[in-house]
Amino acid sequence: MPTRIQKQARQDTMLLNMGPSHPAMHGTIRIMLELDGERILNSEVEVGYLHRGFEKTCEHRTYFSLLPYTDRLNYVSPLINNLGYVMTVEKMLGLEVPERAQYIRVLMSELSRISDHLTCLAAMAMECGAFTVFLYKMKAREFLWDVIEQTTGARMTTSYIRIGGVRADLHPGFDTVLKKAIEETRGVLKDVHGLLDKNKIFLNRTRDVAVMSREDAVAYGWTGPCLRSTGVSYDVRKAHPYLVYDRLNWEVPLGDRGDNFDRYLVRMKEMDQSLRIIEQAAVRIPNSSRAFIVEGMAPAQAIKESRRQRVRNDIALSPNLEGSEEVRYPDILASDKGFVVPPKEETYTTIEGLINHFKFFMRGHGLRPPKGEVYFAVEGGNGELGFYIVSDGTDRPYRLHLRGPCFHIVSALEQLIRGRYVADVIPTFGSMNMIGGELDR
Amino acid sequence: MEEKTILDRLRKEFPAGVREISTSLGDEVAVIDKGALLQVATSLRDGPGEFAMLLDLTCVDYAGEEPRFEMVYHLFSLSRNRRLRIKARLGESDLWIASLTSLWKNANWLEREVYDLFGVHFEGHPDLRRLFMYDGFEGYPLRKDYPLRRRQPLIRLKE
Numbered sequence: 317m318p319t320r321i322q323k324q325a326r327q328d329t330m331l332l333n334m335g336p337s338h339p340a341m342h343g344t345i346r347i348m349l350e351l352d353g354e355r356i357l358n359s360e361v362e363v364g365y366l367h368r369g370f371e372k373t374c375e376h377r378t379y380f381s382l383l384p385y386t387d388r389l390n391y392v393s394p395l396i397n398n399l400g401y402v403m404t405v406e407k408m409l410g411l412e413v414p415e416r417a418q419y420i421r422v423l424m425s426e427l428s429r430i431s432d433h434l435t436c437l438a439a440m441a442m443e444c445g446a447f448t449v450f451l452y453k454m455k456a457r458e459f460l461w462d463v464i465e466q467t468t469g470a471r472m473t474t475s476y477i478r479i480g481g482v483r484a485d486l487h488p489g490f491d492t493v494l495k496k497a498i499e500e501t502r503g504v505l506k507d508v509h510g511l512l513d514k515n516k517i518f519l520n521r522t523r524d525v526a527v528m529s530r531e532d533a534v535a536y537g538w539t540g541p542c543l544r545s546t547g548v549s550y551d552v553r554k555a556h557p558y559l560v561y562d563r564l565n566w567e568v569p570l571g572d573r574g575d576n577f578d579r580y581l582v583r584m585k586e587m588d589q590s591l592r593i594i595e596q597a598a599v600r601i602p603n604s605s606r607a608f609i610v611e612g613m614a615p616a617q618a619i620k621e622s623r624r625q626r627v628r629n630d631i632a633l634s635p636n637l638e639g640s641e642e643v644r645y646p647d648i649l650a651s652d653k654g655f656v657v658p659p660k661e662e663t664y665t666t667i668e669g670l671i672n673h674f675k676f677f678m679r680g681h682g683l684r685p686p687k688g689e690v691y692f693a694v695e696g697g698n699g700e701l702g703f704y705i706v707s708d709g710t711d712r713p714y715r716l717h718l719r720g721p722c723f724h725i726v727s728a729l730e731q732l733i734r735g736r737y738v739a740d741v742i743p744t745f746g747s748m749n750m751i752g753g754e755l756d757r
Numbered sequence: 758m759e760e761k762t763i764l765d766r767l768r769k770e771f772p773a774g775v776r777e778i779s780t781s782l783g784d785e786v787a788v789i790d791k792g793a794l795l796q797v798a799t800s801l802r803d804g805p806g807e808f809a810m811l812l813d814l815t816c817v818d819y820a821g822e823e824p825r826f827e828m829v830y831h832l833f834s835l836s837r838n839r840r841l842r843i844k845a846r847l848g849e850s851d852l853w854i855a856s857l858t859s860l861w862k863n864a865n866w867l868e869r870e871v872y873d874l875f876g877v878h879f880e881g882h883p884d885l886r887r888l889f890m891y892d893g894f895e896g897y898p899l900r901k902d903y904p905l906r907r908r909q910p911l912i913r914l915k916e
Contacts, residue, residue, distance in 0.1 A: 364889035537863040719813040727866040
């Protein structure tokens, strides 16, 4: 309950609830406002409506099986969440990931970053009345999600990036779909710039509204586009380069005023940079020499055959395993046997493969990182997405803590809207990109 | 090299407070006494290290060990591009530590979260209440002795 504000409110003011179920509250968050007319004197933000005990749940899951839970943190860019978690575990294990898999990871996280920014700005613009912008951006996002869906098999809950690499190789038609998506997104970004950059209504609601100073942004632990909108150049991809980001050519866009409009503009510019990264990565990615298996032995037949002799033919896996054939393993997964899922072909047809499979998935036998604790962060859609994992040497994390970037950003909301009008809450809150799954965990 | 001098200086400045300085998987770690937290944090923020940002703050429950809880702070220095982890142990019998709200503004919510999920008290916190759980929630869910499947719904579930 927002008790503090109820105790402190003056007698002659009005208390107004925004949320938890309010169309502009992106999921569920509650803001209690103390109003003098339209002016906000004080406010209290209440979070936790989406608290599902993510950290507690993870303590009871194995390192491998908790991956799907990370999809549900920032559900707009699940691939980056996968990446953050997976790379933290890899840091503990000291795993080397094949170069092609690293490029695939970069491609996937930048696609997610664009869809994250698109969603944030689409909602923000719509709440300011710009419904066209919303539709345009959702359209662009569809094209991006087509790319993601084609390779990962899912639009949102992907669980695609795995410890040691990625689940499957890129789809053969990846380049064509990617090209289309980039083209469409570029077009949409251009249109949106035209619709909003000099739009008087939009400017009135965002320019110099909810200004954050550099010092405060740092003191609040802001990261990501919100921090960069205040002019502080900190991007995890540049500061602590991971994957192949240091080999690609891109810039960190900065704002200077730190108001809502800068947060919008920084995100728009970042999408341009992400497109640049994607284009470069798509060209530089090492080729896979292995063709997709078109005609192979059916799994059932292979199993039957394996009872008599070792199966030498290619085995066609079921469509949901497309891209994770054994021949592709050197390209997409680390070579350390105990750390990645054994190839399905072996599991089906050889006794050693079956043993490996059981050893990997059996309770107390799977991935067991050495004792110790580790912190690792990647640049998420909202900022520094960090995982702190304590391992006690068993197959489950002893403690897993997520540093959700929007937790820190939303904690500054009370300060930002103090003294402003009720209508200013909407674009301010929209520009923060609050994601319930990540904030409440 | 640089980092070494900052940690060494820290050790020289607080010979009693800093217990151990080490590196774990590339991360710099300083283990300190809980009583020295506020001074150490102030000197790290304002000193030459310029750790201007509190990245994260959390707690780990080592049930069965004494002292049982461990507070973990992650600081970040923008100018030096360095992360630093500070750890302090808390016993179950006197479960409190100084609040960092006077140094970093995001410590307010972070400490409320730790209070909510672990029951650690923060001395000097202006508004120490539960953050995620509701008023009237019993126990601290992230402690190891809180069962995974314990339910205490606010409104009675339908049979």
